[in-house]
Amino acid sequence: MEEISKISADQNEELVETSIDEVFKEVLEIPLVEAPETSSKPSKAKKSEIGAASAHDDFDWSADDAGFETYSKDERKQLEVSYNSTFQPVIEKQVVKGVIVGMNEKDVVINIGFKSDGLVSRQEFRDIPNLALGDEVEVFVDVAEDKMGQLILSRKKALQETAWEKIVDAHNSGSIVTGYVRSRTKGGLVVDVFSFDTFLPGSQIDTKPVRDYDQYVGKNMDFKIVKVNEIFKNVVVSHKALIEDDIEAQKSVILSKLEKGQVVEGVVKNMTSFGVFVDLGGIDGLLHITDISWGRINHPEEVLKLDDRIQVVILDYDDAKKRISLGLKQLSAHPWDELTDDVKEGSTISGKVVSVADYGAFIEIKPGIEGLVHVSEMSWSSHLRNPSEYLNVGDEVQTQVLTLNKIEHKMSLGIKQLTQDPWIEIENNFAQGTKHSGVVKNLTTYGLFLELKEGIDGLVHVSDLSWNKKIKHPSEFTKKGAVLDVIVLEVDKINRRLSLGHKQLEENPWETFETIFTIGSVHEGTVMSTNDKGATIQMQYGVEAFGPSRHIKKADNKPLVDDETLEFEVVEFSKDAKRIIVSHTNIWKGAERANKEAENNEKDKVRRNESKVVKKMNQTSEKSTFGELDALTALREQFEKAEKSTKKEVAAKVNEPIAPDAGVVKSEKIIGKSKSKVPVKEVVDATTNDAKSLKSLSGVGPVMEKRMNGLGINSLQNVLDLDTSHIETMVSKDAKISSEQWNKWIEEAKSI
Template sequence: MEDTKKKIQETVEETDDITMEELLRESDIAHLTPGQIVEGVFVRKSPEGYLFDIGHKREAVVSGNEVIPQEILSAPLKLKVVHPYSAAHGGNPLLSWADVFRKEASLNLKNSFESKTPVEGAILRATKGGYMVDLGGGAEAFMPGAHALRKNDKPSGRKFSCLIIEMKGGNIVVSERLAADIVREKAAGAIFSKYAVGDEVDGTVVSLAKFGAFVDIGGIDALVHVSDISWGGVGKMDEHIKVGQKVSAKILSMDAAAKKISLGIKQMSGDPWKKVGEKYSVGSTVDCVTGNTTKFGVFCAIEPGVDGLLHISEVDWQNPNPDLAKLFPKGSGIKSKIISIDAAKNKISLSLRRLSPSPWEKAAEGIKAGNEVSGIVMRVTPFGAVVKVGDALEGTLHVKNLDWFKKVSNPATMLKTGQEIKLRVLEFDPQQQRLELSLKHLRGNPFEKYKKKTVLDCTAITVMPAGVVVEIEPGVEGFVPRNEITRKKGDEVSELIKPGDKLRGVVMESDATRRRIEISVRKFEIEQEKKLLAKYSAKRPGPSLNDLLDEI
């Protein structure tokens, strides 16, 4: 201390212009040591670098090679002494801001790693398997691609929060995804504390799925199910809601444990279906606007939130398969008739064709069950045929009604598309739009005409060992079994009967289900003989024909 005062005294004697206080401040430079941390206030920038006032007569210099952010120069900075007296800088002390900054940044990163606190980073460049990230203070880290929230990110300097997940020596690994999870976890906790079911919230649509839309409400993505977007039907999701759209919604449910929240956009307005029963009635005509078209029909907006379905079968009386997309471009205005309302299920059925009278109703007076009609075969199916009767009616000819006796397995063997045929109406119901037709009923029912015990004449058609196929009348055939041809035994059928022979017999069986009429010549002959015997004999007559048949 005495040496220092002596030097100062000598300097004072040599320089009258320098005060004692200035010399004392000048002497403070001698107390600066390399590595020492001092506080400096930025004065100005010079060609040499940054000039700082560190409480000494001489200003200290920070080399211009160090780039100090402009925004931090307004506050005092901690600086590290590099050289107390730098001849290259006019004898001023040479300091470093970067050394202090890097040391503090490294310490902050270590503390963030240990406390699992997210830090700020910026994409520097893409590398194999991920990205290199600038953490500031000269520190770089590697971020695996799977830990980035954006795929195929470009080295654009994008800034983001990340979590240090590994720190060994100079190697640092970070994760943007895990940092986002932490942020969202904190935000979610705040949301569950702040809101309750029934509260209204604002958010931004972040993504769309087939089942609904996800809305960011400030740290958690809540789901708006497709059924809760609109009171009316939702066809294509992006026609009702879009990514980036700001929406208001009502909280429908909250599950804090699962971190799930369900929202409803349509619940922000009253349910229009509650007043449907008051405003509309079955049979009334409404104006509506066509919406989405499907294979089975067209959805039509009757009013906001209230849609009705115009089924394909209710478009045209005569065309069962109209081109819906061509007939009903989206946004077209049409009139339609309400044919059913189910407000509880939010359903209204519409009809276009019922705006005009039904051809079934027009034909009600002219067509009756039992009438004979002409028709044209429109389609042949395995079950029969569809026959057009008149200008607009289509009736059904079932395979069972083609023939009384033949069991038709393939209707195409009897019917051809475009063929004109005569038919008998079995049933006509205009209300249910049902017309049942029959080909076989053009003739009377042979099983009712030729009942059991009926005596008839017939003609042999086919002779076979088992018996004879006979024609009772045109289109009506019967069968005489071998043992019912004659009482004689042992003779071959071919020796007894020839095709074309006339036979008289009695019906033993008349079964519509089996499509079979069986005849006995033998029993008829026995009856005839008994009648003759009874006529010429005083004895009690034997069993009658009815008695014999009852024994069958």
């Protein structure tokens, strides 16, 4: 160290001397400018200047302080060549080798053969714990000489320049590298390998699961590079691979010593839902969940814990695949071998539900002894589809042993056998015609199933739900879980079937509907729904009727809308089919026909009255005079005016009920000078009965009453005066009212 320092000091002095000599040399080589001669005799000042110049010319600038000459030009050149040959050419941004010539706690001094040494931080040598003077290392020349004249070196950059090549070579060759664990990250650790950050997954730290990653931070460890990504420059290392290499070498030795049935000791290394892995001292074996306990368990953690030391038996092993199957329950006796004699067919035993499947439930009688209760053996009900509706895991239940096979370790159990079959007394408990209440268990397209008692289910057909409504699906009438009153319609004990009905609890209203909704009767109805075929109409008493598309046209040609209330005429009634066909179109078309017929009848009456008056005048008058002719002309004009007013009165009377005090209206005129009164026409037939009394007849409403008035029927007396010929005449005028209907009204009028 001291020798190197002396050499550096001497070199610096020589460099300084050389630089000064070169400066003076350049100064001395400058040519002197001669002054022009002004006179032959110099002045005193000039003499002094000449004397000074002569003195400088005699001075030896190459002499040292002692007055001795140093080196000649040739000697100086030789010395410069020899001095420069001691330096190595230094190029920035390149990796060079250097020797450690000094170091302390913070820095390391490195000589790379340049005129000055460089300093490198001690932290960049943390991967070399035994760093010493004289060690040769590679450094990166960052700056050859900065503003302060310092040489800037970096070992970290030197390593980075060569790190990726070293990592790729180590991965290809499979060699072991040493790295420094810098910090913890998500899922593993960050490891510095060749000053390059690599990733160590948590699963690659050790062969055993590692729970505390922080214990490895700040340590130097050996690793194996297992994955290199050239594109993203990602590197994955593994410490577990080194351990596994050692274990693989030991597996062959361990497997050669194993035998089936051998009992060995191991440590629970890892735990999964299907079993646990046991470390047998260098090799792992699988202890499946079914081989842990004779009883049923859902997870190995119910019996074992991590790091437990247990005794296991070798069940099987595969030399090629190096797999070992272990067993724990095999170290104890099988529970079926210790089954007592009190468990036999027909005996009643209790147990706990340990599993529920689609086909049944498993009942644990004792640890390791289970029996199956099939879904058909749970309840006498034939509609139990899913065992989970009847049993749950953990339930304590009483069962009866149906079958027992100790050799095959199978047991069949039943629950419904503990109670009496309810179908034995079905005819006594649920006789035909009796009324009961039940709970709706299931809904189908053709009906619903009702549970009257546990094990007793009956079917209520969709047609037996309501008398009035047309139900397409039971969900329109009730819902699952609802309580419904029914009556027993039919009992089939052999096939275990029960037919039930709900609408039969009430009398058949269609017997009464037959007398109310007679053909031709008019009723108010509310539109429930419409479609392409027609509309469903809600009539009185909750009965539904149907109006075909051709019968639901309105007078204003507007379509029917839901919840609209209109008058409908019954055009068809079927008690057996429970069907009513109604029409709204017939009502307004019938009113139009009635108005036309009333107008025609009035015209006929006017013509008849006119002819009678003319005939009477001809009889009373022998001669015709011009004055009489004028009176006759005035009378004709009066008849025409009366005819027009009569049409208006008839139309108004068809649309309004006739007043009870309506009498006979007559027109009188004074003819000629005699001023005698002559009857002209009768506008409306006199009536003394109340017109509203027609509504007391069945099926007669405001619209039907108008139609009857148009036929000349204004009171109950008119109905009583009808005979067969009159009825036939009215049927021919209005075919919508049948002769049977007229006869019914005559009988009702008699009773009234």
